[in-house]
Amino acid sequence: MTKKKKIVYIVGTRPEIIRSAKIIVAMKKDREIDFRLVHTGQHYNYAMSESFFKELGVSKPDVNLKVGSGKQGEQTAKMIIGLEKFFGEFNPDMIVIFGDTNSSLAATLAATKLDIPISHLEAGCREWEMGIPEEINRRLIDHCSNILFTVSESAVKNLESEKVLGKIFNTGDPLYDVFRLGMTKSRKLKLCQKLGLISGKYIFLTTHRTGKNNPKLLINLLETLNDLKKYRIVFPIHPRTKNQLDKLKYTPDKLSNFLIIDPLSHQETIHLMRNARMVITDSGGLQKEAFWAKTPCVTLRNITAWSETVDLGVNFLVDTDKKRILATIEYIDKNYNAIKKTFAKIKNPYYQTNSVGNTITLIKKFCGKKWQSN
Numbered sequence: 509m510t511k512k513k514k515i516v517y518i519v520g521t522r523p524e525i526i527r528s529a530k531i532i533v534a535m536k537k538d539r540e541i542d543f544r545l546v547h548t549g550q551h552y553n554y555a556m557s558e559s560f561f562k563e564l565g566v567s568k569p570d571v572n573l574k575v576g577s578g579k580q581g582e583q584t585a586k587m588i589i590g591l592e593k594f595f596g597e598f599n600p601d602m603i604v605i606f607g608d609t610n611s612s613l614a615a616t617l618a619a620t621k622l623d624i625p626i627s628h629l630e631a632g633c634r635e636w637e638m639g640i641p642e643e644i645n646r647r648l649i650d651h652c653s654n655i656l657f658t659v660s661e662s663a664v665k666n667l668e669s670e671k672v673l674g675k676i677f678n679t680g681d682p683l684y685d686v687f688r689l690g691m692t693k694s695r696k697l698k699l700c701q702k703l704g705l706i707s708g709k710y711i712f713l714t715t716h717r718t719g720k721n722n723p724k725l726l727i728n729l730l731e732t733l734n735d736l737k738k739y740r741i742v743f744p745i746h747p748r749t750k751n752q753l754d755k756l757k758y759t760p761d762k763l764s765n766f767l768i769i770d771p772l773s774h775q776e777t778i779h780l781m782r783n784a785r786m787v788i789t790d791s792g793g794l795q796k797e798a799f800w801a802k803t804p805c806v807t808l809r810n811i812t813a814w815s816e817t818v819d820l821g822v823n824f825l826v827d828t829d830k831k832r833i834l835a836t837i838e839y840i841d842k843n844y845n846a847i848k849k850t851f852a853k854i855k856n857p858y859y860q861t862n863s864v865g866n867t868i869t870l871i872k873k874f875c876g877k878k879w880q881s882n
Contacts, residue, residue: 513540513875514542514599515543515603515871516604517545517608518548519532520609520614521550523607524601524609526686527630528629529564529683532545533566534865538872545569546594547569548575550610553580563773563775570615588617591618594713601876602871604627605628605629605649608630608633608642610645612645616649623879625878626649626653628674631667633666634646635813657742658677658678658681659679660681677870679863679870683797685863686857688752694778697779705742705767707764708783711740712742712787713742713789715808716850728828730766731763732830738841739765740766741766741767742780743763744769745769777797778801781798782802785841786804788805788833788837789806789808791803796817804824806824807826809825821847
C-alpha cells in the first residue's frame with residue numbers, strides 16, 4: 509500500500525480561508541493525502557474567520573494556535589514557535605500556504621529552517637512598494653518556496669525576473685471557483701430586499717487599510733462619501749475600522765447617507781457587490797471579485813497587485829485623494845453603460861481550466877522533494 513503524503517495547509521485570516529476553500533476541501537477528500545489544517549488564529553474575531561469554515565464547507569482546523577493580536581513581530585514570532593512545534597511532531601512532507609499574510613510568512617520561516625518543502629499559492633503578486641508589510645512577506649515567501657503557483661501570466665513574469673529558485677506553474681486563481689459557487693448561492697438571497705436597497709442605487713464600501721497610520725484619512729473618506737446623496741453607501745464595518753472610529757469618538761450617526769452593517773458572509777458580500785452601482789474598497793481580494801461580478805471598482809490605493817483589472821479599464825486607482833475619488837465616481841456614473849459593455853468583452857486573466865485539480869496534482873507530484881529549480 510502506497511504511503512500517504514503528509515501535507516499541512518496553514519491559514520490565519522478570513523481571506524485565506526475564502527481563497528483556499530476549494531483546495532482545502534479537495535485535499536481533505538484525497539485518499540493519497542494525510543491532511544492537516546492549521547489555523548494560526550491571526551484573525552481571532554469569529555465573524556471575521558471561523559464562521560467562514562462552516563459557510564464554505566471547510567472542516568474545522570485540526571490545530572488552532574490562537575496567537576491573537578499583537579505587534580507584527582510578536583505575532584509572527586508566536587506563530588513560528590507554534591508551527592515549528594507542530595511540524596516537528598507531524599513531520600510533514602510538504603506545507604501549503606496562500607498569499608502574503610503573517611501566517612504564511614511564519615509558516616515559511618518555520619518550514620525553511622526544518623527543511624520542509626513549501627508550496628506557495630498566489631505567488632508572484634507584486635505591488636512594488638516595500639513600505640507595505642504584505643509586499644515584504646510575499647517576496648520573502650516566494651524566494652523560500654519550492655513550488656510556486658501563480659494566478660496570472662504577469663505573476664509568472666515577476667517571479668522569472670527575480671530569478672526565484674522554485675518551480676513556477678500558472679494554475680490560475682482557485683478563488684475564482686469559490687466565487688462562482690458563491691455567486692450561484694448569492695442569487696437566492698434576499699438581503700437587498702431585507703436592507704431596503706434597490707439594485708444599482710447604492711455603493712458598496714469596504715475599508716480596513718485606509719486610515720491605519722493616519723485616522724484622519726478614514727474620517728475624510730467617510731465624510732466625502734456621505735456627501736454623495738445620489739447613492740446610499742452600504743458599509744459592512746470591519747472590526748479594525750470600528751475600533752479606529754471608537755478611538756476617535758466618531759459616532760456613525762454623523763453619516764446620515766450610510767447604511768452601516770455588521771461583517772458579512774462571503775455569499776452576502778457577493779450578493780451586495782453584484783447588485784451595487786460600484787464597489788469602493790481597499791481590499792485586494794474584493795477587487796478581483798468585483799471584476800468577476802462585473803461591477804466597476806474604485807480602489808482606495810495608488811497601487812494594486814491586480815494590474816490587469818486596471819489595464820482593462822474596470823478598476824480605478826484613486827488612493828485617498830478626495831478630488832480623485834469624486835471625479836472617478838462621476839466618471840463611472842457617466843460611462844456606466846460603456847464600462848458594463850467592456851466587462852462583456854474582456855477575458856478573465858485569472859482563469860485556468862481545472863485550477864484546483866491541477867494544483868493538487870502538482871503538489872502531490874513534488875511532495876517530499878527538496879529543491880526543484882527552474
